[in-house]
Amino acid sequence: MEWLMYIIAAIVGFIxxxxxxxxxxxxxxxxxxxLLLMGVPLxxxxxxxxxxxxxxxxxxxxRQFPHIGWEKGGWGWTVAVPLSISSFIGALFGAPLSNLMERVFHSHLPHQCFYIVILGWILIKFLSNDDNAADNKPSMSVAKSITIISVAGYFIGVLAALLGIGGGSMTRPLMRLVVNVPEKTTAQIARLSFFLTALSGSVPYLCDTTMPYSYVAGIxxxxxxxxxxxxxxxxxMHHIVLSAGKQAFADKGFAMVLGIVIFSIICKITGIVLVGRIAIIFSGLGLLAFLxxxxxxxxxxxxxxxGISAS
Structure with a gap:
């Protein structure tokens, strides 16, 4: 049934x-x-x-890199560069921290608890975020913005590599609510940041000689x-929704799906694995249908x- 797992992995990757x-x-x-619910080792x-x-x-x-904003004082230099560099460096420490936690706790429970905390925080941010409150102008000085972005980016990189996430779920609230970056630019910078975070975060895992490389590569x-x-x-799809002014509604829908994911992880921790699997499947399919x-x-x-503008 290994072939079935690989097919499911492709579907999960798409969704x-x-x-x-x-x-x-x-x-x-x-x-x-x-993957954890499918029995894949952490x-x-x-x-x-x-x-x-x-x-x-x-x-x-x-493709989107040139459009981030590279003019003097633009979002590219004040947000994208410090965020990408700091998260890239931080991600290098994700795997060593994961190994340390495994040796100390002899369990994957701390990792799963991290998921609940992080996803819970994201859920609250999505529910409380008011896009209409943003005027898309910098909310602080350039120096202060770069400092906050750099420090936060480092810890986001560490957590992202530890948990196997891109970190965009944490950088989005940081950019939208703290630095007041426009939504379109936020998405572009988040994509660049998690790409570089994944690039550096994967290196320590691949350098681990105990890693089953063929198994990892197949998945x-x-x-x-x-x-x-x-x-x-x-x-x-994001460009279409943003152009129609429906971004806030989409964010609220994502928050509801996050609630289902949190529930599924709690089921994993408490041993109700079947319920968790059903929840995660429905959350993924529900998210795709919603989008x-x-x-x-x-x-x-x-x-x-x-049609109105043409008339």
Whole structure:
């Protein structure tokens, strides 16, 4: 039944990276729990998740890189550069920290608790975020912004590599609510940041001589096949939804799905594995259906807007 696991991995990669392309996330928030529920060992799940992010997002990141804002004082220099560099450095320490926790606690429970805390924090941020409150102007001095971004980016990189996520779920609230970066630019910077974080975060795992490389490669390749289709599709869907002014509604929907993911991880910790698997499957399928629905609705709104402007 190993072939079935690889097919499921490709499907999971597609679903996760549609959301990844849409919000500028790495998809690890869904991929790692799914792999764990399928019985994949934690180090393998984290390594495979990080590797697929590199392949899935490379083309989109390369295409959007020139549009981040590289003029003097632009978001590229004040946010993208310090965030990317600090998270890249921080991600190098994710795997060593994971190994240390494993030796100390002799369990994966701390990792799973980390998931609950991080996802819970993201859930609260998405529910409380008010996009209408942002005026898309810098909310602080350049020096203060760079300092906050650099320090936060380092710890985000460490946590991202530890948990096998891209870190976009943490950098998004940081950029939107603290530094007041516009939504479109936030997504572009988040994609660049998690690409570099995944790049550096995967190195320590691959340098581990105990890692079953062929097993990791097989899962990562199948995740990437789905992800390379899903990520650019998600980015295109995000552009459509944003153009129609429906971003806030989409964020609230994502928050509800996060609640299901948190529930599934709690089920894993408490031993109710079957319930957790069902929850994670429905959350992924529900997320995909929701994004398709909101995109189609947004396309309809844009057509009406064009019709009105033409008349």
């Amino acid at each position: 996760a990276m549609v959301s990844g392309g849409f919000w500028g996330l790495g998809g690890g928030w869904l991929i790692v729990p799914c 180090p393998v799940a984290v390594a495979a998740s990080l590797l697929q992010m590199i392949a899935s997002s490379f083309y989109t990141v390369l 990562a390749v199948m995740l990437s096949i789905g992800g390379m289709i899903g990520f650019p599709l998600g980015a295109k 398709i629905a909101i995109t189609l609705k947004s396309k309809s709104i844009l057509k009406k807007m064009k």
